[in-house]
Amino acid sequence: MKEQKSMEGIAARRTALKVIRQVTEEGAYAALALDAALKNCGLSGADRRLVSRLTYDTLDHLIQLDWALSQVMAKPDTDIKLKNILRLGACQILLEDRIPESAATNICVQLCTELGMPGLKGVCNGILRNLVRKKDELAKPDAEKDPVKAAALKYSVPEWIYKRVYDDYGEEAEKILAFRNHDEGWMLRPNLLKLDDTGFEQLLARKVWKKEKADLPHAWRISGAMDISRDADYLSGNYSIQSGGSMLACLAMNVKRGQQILDCCAAPGGKTCYMAELMGGTGRIQAWDIHDHRVKLIEAQAQRLGLENIRPMVRDAAKKREDLYRTMDAVLLDAPCSGLGFMSQKPDLKLRVTEDSVRGLTELQAGLLDTVCEYVKPGGTLVYSTCSILKEENEKQAADFLARHPEFEETELPDTIPEKYRRMRKTGLQLLEYRDGMEGFYLIRMRRKND
Numbered sequence: 001m002k003e004q005k006s007m008e009g010i011a012a013r014r015t016a017l018k019v020i021r022q023v024t025e026e027g028a029y030a031a032l033a034l035d036a037a038l039k040n041c042g043l044s045g046a047d048r049r050l051v052s053r054l055t056y057d058t059l060d061h062l063i064q065l066d067w068a069l070s071q072v073m074a075k076p077d078t079d080i081k082l083k084n085i086l087r088l089g090a091c092q093i094l095l096e097d098r099i100p101e102s103a104a105t106n107i108c109v110q111l112c113t114e115l116g117m118p119g120l121k122g123v124c125n126g127i128l129r130n131l132v133r134k135k136d137e138l139a140k141p142d143a144e145k146d147p148v149k150a151a152a153l154k155y156s157v158p159e160w161i162y163k164r165v166y167d168d169y170g171e172e173a174e175k176i177l178a179f180r181n182h183d184e185g186w187m188l189r190p191n192l193l194k195l196d197d198t199g200f201e202q203l204l205a206r207k208v209w210k211k212e213k214a215d216l217p218h219a220w221r222i223s224g225a226m227d228i229s230r231d232a233d234y235l236s237g238n239y240s241i242q243s244g245g246s247m248l249a250c251l252a253m254n255v256k257r258g259q260q261i262l263d264c265c266a267a268p269g270g271k272t273c274y275m276a277e278l279m280g281g282t283g284r285i286q287a288w289d290i291h292d293h294r295v296k297l298i299e300a301q302a303q304r305l306g307l308e309n310i311r312p313m314v315r316d317a318a319k320k321r322e323d324l325y326r327t328m329d330a331v332l333l334d335a336p337c338s339g340l341g342f343m344s345q346k347p348d349l350k351l352r353v354t355e356d357s358v359r360g361l362t363e364l365q366a367g368l369l370d371t372v373c374e375y376v377k378p379g380g381t382l383v384y385s386t387c388s389i390l391k392e393e394n395e396k397q398a399a400d401f402l403a404r405h406p407e408f409e410e411t412e413l414p415d416t417i418p419e420k421y422r423r424m425r426k427t428g429l430q431l432l433e434y435r436d437g438m439e440g441f442y443l444i445r446m447r448r449k450n451d
């Protein structure tokens, strides 16, 4: 029995290590790699939770863990496989109260053999035991001499992210970067073609989940659901899972029955479907995405929800379509972005996003805005949104667009959006996780002036 328990412990760490390796060595997305690893893995509920926690904690604290390890290793530039085993060990030794240090170390030593490195067992053992001994006296960078390095390490973010967020938000950067989302909840909203708010509340009352009304129209926060995408009411299209920022972008579009709408970067279709419902299934939404396999996701959502006013299409929104000029009542550009608004929920973003990639995205966003704005009718609406917190992708991007396009102006957010969010605006609305209880998200509503 005892032996079986220790084997389960190994299985959970082996699975966590597999995901950490896929993310750091192969560039996999943590959420997808974790889902795949947990599918049919045969682990108990407690072990599955341990896998998720160890994976996310290791990735989230990777910069701190590497710093700590560099102080107890003779040669910090070690083989990447060994490095990942050490990171997993350091995560348990430095961040977990409930795991005995000896168990963490012994299992990591065992994992060296499993990864075909029996010759490194002694090195691994030595480094982790050294870490256990010295963990309370690890040096920190001198905050006076190198404040950026010290702060980046404190929040376990790359230095360029710390600098950028500090430049954008000043002292508030600390709150933004310190925030960690430990809420495993979801935001749900009813399919408006099938259920009104009362009907949805009754549906939720039948579920064992914890639920509370969110401060957005129709929306509820729920937690305690294992795999919501297998729930029968979800599968039969009674409701959707949608984040708060995403719902606000749809409300900002202020769509009406019978309108012609373009959603330029639409996959997997969360916003398209909400807008299609807000239009009561009437009018038409062209839902473009550049990737064929992602357009199929829009089709699947529209089908699940029974929405017939959506036209999913594989289109490159960067290519001009003169035949569509001035034809749309409203255009949504939910642009490809760094995604840094989800940093606390997706810590692998900190490893994936680089200064160069942000530069490329910013140029892409500006080009897309210049192209798709042409489709808006006089008096029509253009909403630009991202799930980023960087001003370069958001407020500054929008201000630059408005300067290049005097035929557009920023307009008020409609009163379907709660006043609290309408009041928070400067140029556009920036939501922040630590403050607003939803992902970091940006949106601005603009209008093409009448000629």
Ligand SMILES: C[S@@+](CC[C@H](N)C(=O)[O-])C[C@H]1O[C@@H](n2cnc3c(N)ncnc32)[C@H](O)[C@@H]1O
Residues within 6 Å of the ligand: 246, 264, 265, 266, 267, 268, 269, 270, 271, 272, 288, 289, 290, 291, 294, 315, 316, 317, 318, 334, 335, 336, 337
């Ligand atoms: C932020 S996601 C959109 C999320 C979506 N609006 C939703 O709410 O479900 C950005 C999307 O833009 C797509 N994309 C990137 N470049 C594009 C382009 N040039 N034309 C059309 N779609 C593009 C990506 O494939 C990705 O699906």
